[in-house]
Amino acid sequence: MTQTIDHVALLPAYLAAGTAVLVLLADLLVGRRGPTLAVAMIGAAGTAVGAVLVGRGADRETFCTFDGCSWLATSRGALVATVFAVLTLGVLLLSGPLLRAGAVPAGEYCFLLACSMTGGVVLGAAGDLITLIVALETLTIPLYILVGLRRRTVASAEAAMTFFLVSVVATAVTLLGAALLYAVRGTLHLATLAAAPALDAGAEARLGRVAVVLLLAGLAFKVAAVPLHAWAPATYDGAPLPVAAYLSTASKLGGVVAVIAVVVDGLGPWLAVSGPALAVLAVLTMTVGNLVALRQTRMVRLLAWSSVAQAGYILAPLGAAAAIAGRDADALSVAVAATVAYAVFFVVLELAAFASVVALRPPDADGGEIAAYRGAGRRHPVVAAAFVLALVGLAGLPPGLAGLFAKVVVVRSLLDGGAGWLAVVVALNAVVGLAYYLRVCGTLYAAGEAAGTARRVPWTVGLALAGATAVAVVVGFAPQTVLDAVQL
Amino acid sequence: MTTGQVTLVAVLAIPAVGAVAVAGLTRRADRAARIVATVVAAIAFLVSLSLYGTGDRGWFRYQAATAGPGILPWHELDLTWVPGLDLRFHLGVDGISYPLVVLTTLLTLLCCAYSIRHVPAGGPGGYLVALLLVIEVGIVGTFLALDLVLFFVFFEVVLLPMFVVIAGWGGDDRGRAARKFVLYTLFGSVLLLVGVVTVVSAAGTADIVALTGGGNLSRTTQLAAFVLLAVAFAVKSPLWPLHTWLPDAHTQAPTVGSVILAGVLLKMGTYGIIRVAVGVAPEGARWAAPVLGVLAVAAVVVGSLVCLRQTDLKRLIAYSSVGHMGFVLLGVATLTATGIEAALIGNVAHGVITGLLFFLAGAIKDRLHTGSLTELGGLRERMPALSGLFAFAAVASLGLPGLAGFWGEAFAVVAALQRGGPLWTTLAVVAAVGGALTAAYFLRLLRRLTHGPASPVVAAAPASRFGAGELVAWSPLIVLALAVGLVPALVIGFAGAPVEALTGVLDR
Numbered sequence: 004m005t006q007t008i009d010h011v012a013l014l015p016a017y018l019a020a021g022t023a024v025l026v027l028l029a030d031l032l033v034g035r036r037g038p039t040l041a042v043a044m045i046g047a048a049g050t051a052v053g054a055v056l057v058g059r060g061a062d063r064e065t066f067c068t069f070d071g072c073s074w075l076a077t078s079r080g081a082l083v084a085t086v087f088a089v090l091t092l093g094v095l096l097l098s099g100p101l102l103r104a105g106a107v108p109a110g111e112y113c114f115l116l117a118c119s120m121t122g123g124v125v126l127g128a129a130g131d132l133i134t135l136i137v138a139l140e141t142l143t144i145p146l147y148i149l150v151g152l153r154r155r156t157v158a159s160a161e162a163a164m165t166f167f168l169v170s171v172v173a174t175a176v177t178l179l180g181a182a183l184l185y186a187v188r189g190t191l192h193l194a195t196l197a198a199a200p201a202l203d204a205g206a207e208a209r210l211g212r213v214a215v216v217l218l219l220a221g222l223a224f225k226v227a228a229v230p231l232h233a234w235a236p237a238t239y240d241g242a243p244l245p246v247a248a249y250l251s252t253a254s255k256l257g258g259v260v261a262v263i264a265v266v267v268d269g270l271g272p273w274l275a276v277s278g279p280a281l282a283v284l285a286v287l288t289m290t291v292g293n294l295v296a297l298r299q300t301r302m303v304r305l306l307a308w309s310s311v312a313q314a315g316y317i318l319a320p321l322g323a324a325a326a327i328a329g330r331d332a333d334a335l336s337v338a339v340a341a342t343v344a345y346a347v348f349f350v351v352l353e354l355a356a357f358a359s360v361v362a363l364r365p366p367d368a369d370g371g372e373i374a375a376y377r378g379a380g381r382r383h384p385v386v387a388a389a390f391v392l393a394l395v396g397l398a399g400l401p402p403g404l405a406g407l408f409a410k411v412v413v414v415r416s417l418l419d420g421g422a423g424w425l426a427v428v429v430a431l432n433a434v435v436g437l438a439y440y441l442r443v444c445g446t447l448y449a450a451g452e453a454a455g456t457a458r459r460v461p462w463t464v465g466l467a468l469a470g471a472t473a474v475a476v477v478v479g480f481a482p483q484t485v486l487d488a489v490q491l
Numbered sequence: 492m493t494t495g496q497v498t499l500v501a502v503l504a505i506p507a508v509g510a511v512a513v514a515g516l517t518r519r520a521d522r523a524a525r526i527v528a529t530v531v532a533a534i535a536f537l538v539s540l541s542l543y544g545t546g547d548r549g550w551f552r553y554q555a556a557t558a559g560p561g562i563l564p565w566h567e568l569d570l571t572w573v574p575g576l577d578l579r580f581h582l583g584v585d586g587i588s589y590p591l592v593v594l595t596t597l598l599t600l601l602c603c604a605y606s607i608r609h610v611p612a613g614g615p616g617g618y619l620v621a622l623l624l625v626i627e628v629g630i631v632g633t634f635l636a637l638d639l640v641l642f643f644v645f646f647e648v649v650l651l652p653m654f655v656v657i658a659g660w661g662g663d664d665r666g667r668a669a670r671k672f673v674l675y676t677l678f679g680s681v682l683l684l685v686g687v688v689t690v691v692s693a694a695g696t697a698d699i700v701a702l703t704g705g706g707n708l709s710r711t712t713q714l715a716a717f718v719l720l721a722v723a724f725a726v727k728s729p730l731w732p733l734h735t736w737l738p739d740a741h742t743q744a745p746t747v748g749s750v751i752l753a754g755v756l757l758k759m760g761t762y763g764i765i766r767v768a769v770g771v772a773p774e775g776a777r778w779a780a781p782v783l784g785v786l787a788v789a790a791v792v793v794g795s796l797v798c799l800r801q802t803d804l805k806r807l808i809a810y811s812s813v814g815h816m817g818f819v820l821l822g823v824a825t826l827t828a829t830g831i832e833a834a835l836i837g838n839v840a841h842g843v844i845t846g847l848l849f850f851l852a853g854a855i856k857d858r859l860h861t862g863s864l865t866e867l868g869g870l871r872e873r874m875p876a877l878s879g880l881f882a883f884a885a886v887a888s889l890g891l892p893g894l895a896g897f898w899g900e901a902f903a904v905v906a907a908l909q910r911g912g913p914l915w916t917t918l919a920v921v922a923a924v925g926g927a928l929t930a931a932y933f934l935r936l937l938r939r940l941t942h943g944p945a946s947p948v949v950a951a952a953p954a955s956r957f958g959a960g961e962l963v964a965w966s967p968l969i970v971l972a973l974a975v976g977l978v979p980a981l982v983i984g985f986a987g988a989p990v991e992a993l994t995g996v997l998d999r
Binding site for chain 1: 572573574629651654658677682684
């Protein structure tokens with residue numbers, strides 16, 4: 004059987020994969036750090052532009068067989084691809100000092116990041132479970148190496164090992180779920196799965212429920228949702244700082260996109276199983292994440308736990324809509340839009356927070372103790388102000404308006420979905436969250452030894468920080484841009 | 492845009508732009524920054540005064556349309572902001588919000604002027620006054636917002652700047668007090684968020700004008716919304732038993748922080764109850780009124796009893812706020828025109844008098860370096876003018892007829908009596924007894940503080956005169972405490988028509 008392939012729909016994936024190849028070639032032929040990094044950045048920027056262009060056109064699909072298409076170039080897919088490319092660009096900018104310090108090999112580093120970006124770009128367009136899982140793995144596998152890339156550091160190697168083992172198990176679980184689903188349904192295309200008639204009883208129905216739970220459990224690992232979160236803090240803390248930034252933004256976004264694709268697009272008939280499971284997952288994730296973050300003394304671990312908590316807020320609309328009002332398509336699409344919107348607001352703020360940490364630390368250092376940031380507000384007033392803005396945004400308060408509106412979006416979708424109790428849980432968690440974000444902000448401006456002289460912030464890091472902060476401020480005053488992009 | 496609309500934007504934009512300019516200037520010229528802030532605050536005050544519209548017009552419009560909306564703004568501005576969240580930039584001012592807006596701009600002006608000479612230890616004073624201007628934006632925005640989501644956004648704006656004021660310039664235990672303040676009041680605001688979104692999600696609009704009177708919200712929604720909103724505002728007001736953040740925050744906050752906190756920040760809670768909770772969910776308000784009334788009277792009695800045992804000056808004034816806010820909430824709980832008008836005048840009077848009391852307490856602490864009543868005594872021997880002023884403010888606060896504090900408390904009791912029935916009569920009687928207790932603890936305070944032989948601390952203190960900054964900051968409040976007492980129409984004159992409109996839709 005021959006197929007016609009719509010190459011326009013595939014453009015972002017071509018650009019992303021091409022970036023990876025070009026970086027490899029640049030490293031091989033030029034062999035210097037600067038050009039390699041430049042090629043990677045230009046490639047990431049090009050991917051973002053390509054994704055935007057494809058997204059502005061009509062929806063396209065390709066790789067179609069008799070029961071569905073494997074590649075769906077929708078506007079949501081384009082948004083995901085754009086965000087991935089922009090995040091990769093930001094992380095590359097943050098990596099400048101790390102590469103210059105020679106702490107990691109530049110060619111390998113940029114190549115692996117570009118590979119991971121390719122996975123993310125494909126993920127947004129995946130139309131069947133195999134494409135989805137392969138994309139997710141393409142996103143994740145380069146990260147095992149990236150996490151362990153810091154030379155002569157035991158923590159880095161430990162982090163990579165933890166991440167690798169946990170992630171492989173998670174993938175196996177996901178695959179088992181997909182296989183069981185195939186055994187029940189005989190198809191892996193999400194659209195076909197969604198259209199299939201519901202199974203009410205019998206062995207097949209039971210098998211289907213097991214499949215759904217396994218799929219969700221595997222994906223929950225990727226999002227670092229409680230109780231499958233324990234790898235995240237150790238991994239983030241051991242990884243080079245820019246990679247930790249990538250893990251907590253892009254990689255987490257990948258998990259969220261996969262969950263949406265599976266739960267909403269593919270497993271509509273099983274919402275009665277997946278909905279309550281997601282709601283419980285969301286409540287556990289935000290509560291445990293926030294409570295444990297209260298006790299952290301290391302900066303990256305605190306950010307890691309806070310991002311666990313944020314994953315809870317991201318999943319909440321999905322869980323509520325799926326559980327209660329989600330049986331009709333409209334409520335579901337509102338919930339999905341709220342989830343994506345919150346995720347976009349979150350990655351912007353999280354990237355700004357990590358960019359501030361990178362700017363405040365020496366080039367090849369890890370995040371360090373929170374106490375080490377005492378007096379940073381006086382040494383680096385601008386960076387510290389950006390850091391405070393990002394943290395306050397993550398807490399959901401003005402002047403971090405982006406975070407405030409993100410919370411409003413989530414609470415709104417929860418109440419529209421009739422899940423008032425979940426809205427109250429989200430609201431109370433925001434109070435707990437503020438406690439530790441404020442502790443960090445307070446440390447930045449705490450009196451005491453203003454030890455250490457002000458270092459110049461490398462311009463690449465400064466650019467990433469300024470960009471992320473500017474985006475955070477703009478979407479704070481004009482949140483409608485994000486809401487339009489996710490069609491809320 | 493009409494002049495009124497420009498004024499509405501200007502009263503928010505001037506302090507906002509001013510805050511940025513002042514913060515930028517502080518690094519180079521701290522004192523000049525504080526002077527600039529005072530000028531900005533003065534302009535904002537004058538602009539806010541000019542918000543006054545013709546009350547007559549509002550009255551005639553009300554007369555013309557008895558079935559009209561519950562709010563008839565003098566000026567109104569309505570722009571699209573975030574349609575996806577039903578958030579519109581919808582501002583308006585009427586007789587209920589006008590006195591509070593002017594009180595806010597006035598107190599901010601006085602605090603900025605006071606800060607030119609008096610900067611508490613902690614950091615450059617320029618940053619302090621810049622934060623005061625930001626707080627002003629948040630509070631005025633809250634009073635002007637006619638969109639529920641916008642109301643919530645402005646409500647939140649105040650939180651962190653006030654935290655920084657307490658944590659940066661406060662007393663010895665400032666860190667803990669500031670954290671307690673911010674987490675406690677954030678707890679209130681998140682409930683406000685849930686309450687606001689409950690209403691917006693059910694009604695499909697966030698327009699307070701359209702929603703006043705309950706719109707077409709179901710009874711269940713109104714009950715749920717009222718409970719959420721009332722708890723949220725009760726934390727801010729604060730209503731017993733949700734008041735425990737207040738004494739710590741006040742004791743530790745710098746003088747100007749305490750003045751703003753007591754003078755206008757607490758009013759966001761009482762204003763919110765009148766305009767948002769009662770206005771949007773009247774069914775819920777009627778249902779919960781007895782509970783609210785009982786809690787309010789409990790606040791009056793508990794506040795007074797606690798005050799009788801206080802040994803710290805600022806803490807005592809802070810607890811007296813709990814009692815005064817109890818009277819205000821009792822007035823609201825009656826849901827009658829008299830009660831709501833009493834609440835409004837009580838609000839303004841408390842802002843003026845307690846602002847003055849905190850200024851004076853700050854002056855005493857500055858001179859004697861202690862606020863402990865066991866160490867103070869016989870103040871009139873060494874500082875007759877200061878103790879005279881303090882006595883005036885205390886007497887105004889305890890509700891002596893002829894001074895500002897009298898009207899709100901007396902008419903809250905009258906409104907409760909007018910409601911009739913065993914419950915409200917009992918509440919009125921108990922509240923009146925609480926009012927007598929207020930007199931008792933203020934007189935005890937005066938006896939301890941100003942009369943008797945001079946304590947060693949006081950005797951050792953050098954005689955001191957008032958500074959120019961102090962006189963400038965205090966005299967408007969002294970005049971207002973007298974003026975509002977003699978001519979309550981200064982406040983109530985504006986409020987008659989809007990309160991009639993509000994109670995009109997409540998009774999419908």
